[in-house]
Amino acid sequence: LLILGYGLMALITLLSLTNxxxxxxxxxxxxxxxxxxxxxxxxxxxxxxxxxxxxxGFYGIIGCVIGIPISFLGLLGVYDTYHEVFYNITWKIPWDMVPIQIVVAVLLLIVPVRYAMSQLKHLNIIESIRNDNQ
Known part of the structure; x- marks a missing residue:
């Protein structure tokens, strides 16, 4: 059951990152x-x-400013759910995960920009402006 759960989480994460x-x-x-x-x-x-x-960078900063508090609220909801069943669980804000979230956000934004810049090397300025289908 754990393997299925972790596999499903990994698949959802991979699909989200790809999207x-x-x-x-x-x-x-x-x-x-x-x-x-x-x-x-x-x-x-x-x-x-x-x-x-x-x-x-602006997209990344806004995403982190909005996403990190929402993730903390989601974790608080999970804690409240499990705290009703397991009374010995204590709430702790996972500050150690914030740098990981920021690094993932930065990588998700840097890689496509680099890719776009590599595609622009072959850009013909005149043809791109003239062509309305792009």
Missing amino acids: IFQSISTSMRMRRKEFAAYQSIGMSRKDLKRMLSIEA
Whole structure:
């Protein structure tokens, strides 16, 4: 039963991480025309990379500010449920998990930005602006 439970948790976590990565990558791909326009008016690849990194950092900070308190509330709910059955359980806020949550959030945002920047190396500015299908 534990193997099934942990396996299900691992599968849900893997699917969630894949979904987040795919959403961010798709968003970057859909903004090709915007990136080409920025480059056509003189924005360098370094500035574009900095802009995307700041944008991703903002998403990460907001996600952590909202997500970490929600996760603590969820853990408190789990504690309340188990405390009714097992009286010897004590509540402790898991501060040691916060750095892990932040690292995962940063990795989930840095990897798609790096991937998008590698895709922009092959971007033809004129064709990207001209093509309305992207």
